[in-house]
Amino acid sequence: MDFDLLRFAAGYPYNLDFDYGALSQLQHFSINNLGDPFIESNYGVHSRQFEVGVLDWFARLWEIERDEYWGYITNCGTEGNLHGILMGREVFPDGILYASRESHYSVFKAARMYRMECVKVDCLTSGEIDCSDLKKQLLANKDKPAILNVNIGTTVKGAVDDLDLVIKTLEENGFPQDRFYIHCDGALFGLMMPFVKRAPKVSFKKPIGSVSVSGHKFVGCPMPCGVQLTRMSHIKVLSSNVEYLASRDATIMGSRNGHAPIFLWYTLNKKGYKGFQKEVQKCLRNAHYLKDKLRDAGISAMLNELSSTVVFERPHDEEFVRRWQLACQGNIAHVVVMPNVTIEKLDGFLEELAEKRKLWYKGSGGDGVAPSPPCVAVDIGSENCDCGLHK
Amino acid sequence: MDFDLLRFAAGYPYNLDFDYGALSQLQHFSINNLGDPFIESNYGVHSRQFEVGVLDWFARLWEIERDEYWGYITNCGTEGNLHGILMGREVFPDGILYASRESHYSVFKAARMYRMECVKVDCLTSGEIDCSDLKKQLLANKDKPAILNVNIGTTVKGAVDDLDLVIKTLEENGFPQDRFYIHCDGALFGLMMPFVKRAPKVSFKKPIGSVSVSGHKFVGCPMPCGVQLTRMSHIKVLSSNVEYLASRDATIMGSRNGHAPIFLWYTLNKKGYKGFQKEVQKCLRNAHYLKDKLRDAGISAMLNELSSTVVFERPHDEEFVRRWQLACQGNIAHVVVMPNVTIEKLDGFLEELAEKRKLWYKGSGGDGVAPSPPCVAVDIGSENCDCGLHK
Numbered sequence: 001m002d003f004d005l006l007r008f009a010a011g012y013p014y015n016l017d018f019d020y021g022a023l024s025q026l027q028h029f030s031i032n033n034l035g036d037p038f039i040e041s042n043y044g045v046h047s048r049q050f051e052v053g054v055l056d057w058f059a060r061l062w063e064i065e066r067d068e069y070w071g072y073i074t075n076c077g078t079e080g081n082l083h084g085i086l087m088g089r090e091v092f093p094d095g096i097l098y099a100s101r102e103s104h105y106s107v108f109k110a111a112r113m114y115r116m117e118c119v120k121v122d123c124l125t126s127g128e129i130d131c132s133d134l135k136k137q138l139l140a141n142k143d144k145p146a147i148l149n150v151n152i153g154t155t156v157k158g159a160v161d162d163l164d165l166v167i168k169t170l171e172e173n174g175f176p177q178d179r180f181y182i183h184c185d186g187a188l189f190g191l192m193m194p195f196v197k198r199a200p201k202v203s204f205k206k207p208i209g210s211v212s213v214s215g216h217k218f219v220g221c222p223m224p225c226g227v228q229l230t231r232m233s234h235i236k237v238l239s240s241n242v243e244y245l246a247s248r249d250a251t252i253m254g255s256r257n258g259h260a261p262i263f264l265w266y267t268l269n270k271k272g273y274k275g276f277q278k279e280v281q282k283c284l285r286n287a288h289y290l291k292d293k294l295r296d297a298g299i300s301a302m303l304n305e306l307s308s309t310v311v312f313e314r315p316h317d318e319e320f321v322r323r324w325q326l327a328c329q330g331n332i333a334h335v336v337v338m339p340n341v342t343i344e345k346l347d348g349f350l351e352e353l354a355e356k357r358k359l360w361y362k363g364s365g366g367d368g369v370a371p372s373p374p375c376v377a378v379d380i381g382s383e384n385c386d387c388g389l390h391k
Numbered sequence: 392m393d394f395d396l397l398r399f400a401a402g403y404p405y406n407l408d409f410d411y412g413a414l415s416q417l418q419h420f421s422i423n424n425l426g427d428p429f430i431e432s433n434y435g436v437h438s439r440q441f442e443v444g445v446l447d448w449f450a451r452l453w454e455i456e457r458d459e460y461w462g463y464i465t466n467c468g469t470e471g472n473l474h475g476i477l478m479g480r481e482v483f484p485d486g487i488l489y490a491s492r493e494s495h496y497s498v499f500k501a502a503r504m505y506r507m508e509c510v511k512v513d514c515l516t517s518g519e520i521d522c523s524d525l526k527k528q529l530l531a532n533k534d535k536p537a538i539l540n541v542n543i544g545t546t547v548k549g550a551v552d553d554l555d556l557v558i559k560t561l562e563e564n565g566f567p568q569d570r571f572y573i574h575c576d577g578a579l580f581g582l583m584m585p586f587v588k589r590a591p592k593v594s595f596k597k598p599i600g601s602v603s604v605s606g607h608k609f610v611g612c613p614m615p616c617g618v619q620l621t622r623m624s625h626i627k628v629l630s631s632n633v634e635y636l637a638s639r640d641a642t643i644m645g646s647r648n649g650h651a652p653i654f655l656w657y658t659l660n661k662k663g664y665k666g667f668q669k670e671v672q673k674c675l676r677n678a679h680y681l682k683d684k685l686r687d688a689g690i691s692a693m694l695n696e697l698s699s700t701v702v703f704e705r706p707h708d709e710e711f712v713r714r715w716q717l718a719c720q721g722n723i724a725h726v727v728v729m730p731n732v733t734i735e736k737l738d739g740f741l742e743e744l745a746e747k748r749k750l751w752y753k754g755s756g757g758d759g760v761a762p763s764p765p766c767v768a769v770d771i772g773s774e775n776c777d778c779g780l781h782k
Contacts, residue, residue: 030613075466076646086504106645113477115506216646222421223614224646254497255467255607255615257648 031258035249037072051261057268058227061194062211064204071229072251073215073261077187078106080212080228081149083252084183085110087210087230088147090237091181096141099149100129102156104185107149116147125381126304127159131169138173146170146180152202152211153189156329157302157380158309158336160189164200167207177207186213187226188336189307195273195280199306209234215264218279218338225260279339283308287337290346297354300373300387302380308337313376313386315353316360324349331374364388422649426640428463442652448659449618452585453602455595462620463642464606464652468578469497471603471619472540474643475574476501478601478621479538481628482572487532490540491520493547495576498540507538516772517695518550522560529564537561537571543593543602544580547720548693548771549700549727551580555591558598568598577604578617579727580698586664586671590697600625606655609670609729616651670730674699678728681737688745691764691778693771699728704767704777706744707751715740722765755779 029045037051055071074080081104088095097118099107111118119141122133129151138146148170150161163184170180184190184202190213193199202211210230215221238250271279287308294301294312301312314333315321326333335341335349363370375387382390420436428442446462465471472495479486488509490498502509510532513524520542529537539561541552554575561571575581575593581604584590593602601621606612629641662670678699685692685703692703705724706712717724726732726740754761766778773781 030607030611032607032615075648076644078643078645082643104645105640109640113505214646216421216423220421223648223650224423224644249496249500252469252473253467253615254469254495255605257466257614259614 031262033073033256033258033261035251035254038070039249045258047258047261050265054227054261054264054268055229057265058211058213058229061191062202062204062229064229064231068232069204069229070232070235070250071227073256073264074212074226074228074251075253075256076216076224077104077185077212077214077226078109079252080187080210080214080226081106081183081185082110082113083228084185084210084212084230085116085147085149086114086252087234087238088181088183089114089116091209091234092145092147092179095145095147095181097147097149098134098137100151100154100161102127102154102159103149103151104155104187107185117144123159125379126302127154127157129161129166131162131165134166135169135173138170138175142174146175148180148182150182150184150208152184152186152193153307153309155187156309156327156332156334157304157311158189158307158334159304160193160200160306162200163202163206163208180207182208182210184208184211186211188214188217188309190214191218191276192280192283192308193306195277196284196306204229204231215260217336219264219267220339221260221263221267223257223260223263225257225264227264280308283337283339283341286341286343286346289343290335290337290350293346293350295384295386297350298386298391299353299357300376300380300385302384310335310337311380313374315356316371317356320353320356330379331376332379422653424464424647424649424652426642426645429461430640436649438649438652441656445618445652445655445659446620448656449602449604449620452582453593453595453620455620455622459623460595460620461623461626461641462618464647464655465603465617465619465642466644466647467607467615468495468576468603468605468617469500470643471578471601471605471617472497472574472576473501473504474619475576475601475603475621476507476538476540477505477643478625478629479572479574480505480507482600482625483536483538483570486536486538486572488538488540489525489528491542491545491552493518493545493550494540494542495546495578498576508535514550516770517693518545518548520552520557522553522556525557526560526564529561529566533565537566539571539573541573541575541599543575543577543584544698544700546578547700547718547723547725548695548702549580549698549725550695551584551591551697553591554593554597554599571598573599573601575599575602577602579605579608579700581605582609582667583671583674583699584697586668587675587697595620595622606651608727610655610658611730612651612654612658614648614651614654616648616655618655671699674728674730674732677732677734677737680734681726681728681741684737684741686775686777688741689777689782690744690748691767691771691776693775701726701728702771704765706747707762708747711744711747721770722767723770 031045031047033046037048051073059069097111097116098121100121100123102123119137122130124130150163152160212228215225235250287310290310291301291303303310311332311334314328314331364372373387377385377390422436422438424437428439442464450460488502488507489512491512491514493514510528513521515521541554603619606616626641678701681701682692682694694701702723702725705719705722755763764778768776768781
């Protein structure tokens with residue numbers, strides 16, 4: 001298997017940048033961060049200093065003071081969503097959860113786990129939340145507080161919900177700041193967005209309650225992990241019922257992998273803000289290259305402005321899909337352009353796809369028997385569709 | 392720090408047995424088991440074969456057919472409890488959760504997360520659930536199904552709830568098998584118990600719904616992990632609402648560490664049933680040695696019959712507690728005797744404790760000013776207490 005292809009799938013890297021020589025020695029130790037990173041534990045082999053260092057880094061990135069945030073390094077993006085949405089429910093026990101249809105499935109799983117009323121909001125073709133539908137849904141449920149999941153990069157299309165417009169929609173429709181809670185699911189793009197020029201800011205200076213991001217995608221940690229940050233004032237709500245919980249531990253998992261914080265800390269400090277900025281710019285440039293080349297070749301494709309996820313027609317052949325580790329949904333597939341995906345790699349992919357399409361769609365449009373490229377207008381808009389009808 | 396001491400704390404090992412030479416190479420790969428281990432994913436670098444192999448091993452241990460179980464490798468014992476209790480709630484949406492006061496705090500956290508009614512049941516001095524109190528609580532709530540957390544080794548005292556007596560109590564008090572769900576929290580002892588002669592069996596031949604166990608304690612996996620097994624028939628209840636969940640993923644976390652299954656698989660197969668049996672017997676033998684020596688030295692101590700957790704008076708000095716990585720609660724401390732804790736290590740501990748006690752309790756009982764050893768009769772029974780009053 002060509003491991004370099006893996007980032008094609010969903011942003012999971014085979015990371016070439018780590019100095020494993022030194023770090024791999026860590027595997028000799030059972031490092032376990034038990035419970036709350038800010039509360040001392042009796043277990044001696046932990047990496048809480050690194051964990052707090054990583055959290056401080058993200059606190060600076062998302063603009064919240066050190067003494068005003070609480071957070072921890074999670075096992076994955078899903079745990080961040082589970083925590084953020086639980087936080088919202090604890091702040092507003094009778095709140096309704098609003099999430100766009102293209103939100104990650106863990107959001108709807110959380111609603112079921114937590115026995116929350118959940119409203120699915122429509123999306124624009126881009127995959128962004130449709131704020132006119134959000135308005136309609138909010139007005140239909142004016143009597144209950146709103147808990148919102150805002151996507152900073154949806155799973156399939158990499159769409160970034162317009163946080164400012166979501167806040168405006170809330171405030172203009174009878175939901176002042178003390179009647180809503182916003183969790184930002186930043187799985188992949190939560191870390192990339194801050195380095196994109198002109199991108200709307202994810203910031204705790206805005207009335208948001210929590211942000212989560214994956215650590216094993218763009219950052220490239222070799223084990224699944226994530227970062228979850230929220231406001232100290234919210235966590236107090238969760239931790240208040242100590243007698244009931246029999247613990248001051250406000251995390252979801254009790255034991256947490258202690259290696260992940262060290263890998264994260266190492267990468268964040270080695271690359272630095274400047275290093276990430278450079279990598280993000282490269283990803284966006286290469287994603288544009290891929291999208292343009294696809295369109296030039298007459299292949300349906302879309303790229304959201306703030307994203308490095310290129311969405312295109314699902315390849316006809318499952319063998320091709322497997323070989324290139326493409327994630328598919330219905331008639332579309334996507335490539336998440338991560339730092340290790342080079343122009344050369346993309347050229348190889350484009351060339352092979354063009355060759356294969358000639359075989360798959362040979363004689364298409366003629367006798368009506370040979371298969372034609374799928375119409376994906378409903379998925380990515382007719383302006384991006386190159387099917388027989390829309391080209 | 393003397394890493395050999397770590398198992399003193401809570402069963403977290405510094406593991407000497409792994410052949411890290413080969414396995415540490417794995418760290419070069421981002422191995423991620425996405426979602427349900429039995430459903431294929433589009434991400435190529437996974438270790439599902441190992442995961443299923445480990446699950447099969449535990450299925451044999453806990454006596455359930457391969458086509459009748461469902462399970463996965465979790466991030467930790469807490470995730471197993473969260474999953475097992477969620478399973479119970481999905482089977483009985485209006486069920487009441489019963490758990491003994493000495494259950495792990497994640498059980499009570501689950502009740503809060505899942506918005507379940509929760510009844511705390513009293514314990515015997517040993518730490519086992521008090522089935523006469525359970526009966527009383529059941530009779531007071533006869534109208535609702537019962538969801539039980541049964542401890543196979545409590546956190547502090549290593550007490551094993553009497554599963555057979557719990558089932559009998561349920562059945563004799565108006566709860567036939569179709570009105571209860573039992574989750575067995577086997578965190579530490581779930582894996583040891585099957586190798587203890589005369590121990591009551593944890594088995595799916597009994598009417599239990601799920602069992603969870605930690606993988607980073609007795610097995611010695613160098614990252615937090617656990618195993619969760621349940622019945623296929625139950626998981627179908629959880630997975631039924633696919634449209635709502637937008638996924639067939641019945642795990643709690645979406646992304647899961649793919650290294651852990653490989654470590655687990657390797658250890659299980661290297662040691663084998665016989666190897667585990669030998670280690671368990673050694674642990675129990677050494678735990679008895681420690682308890683006897685403590686009592687001989689006039690120190691309050693208790694050891695449950697099926698356990699390798701020795702409970703004793705809390706050392707007077709916090710420095711001593713830290714140095715030996717002891718977990719404390721109120722007036723008691725405990726040592727979890729794991730395979731790496733040798734007689735020599737225990738002798739060193741006993742010697743140092745005896746020396747220190749001479750200093751701490753010098754002149755005690757005389758002028759009433761010097762500190763005395765704490766009375767722990769309420770914690771471990773007056774027969775095990777060696778304080779001024781009970782000795």
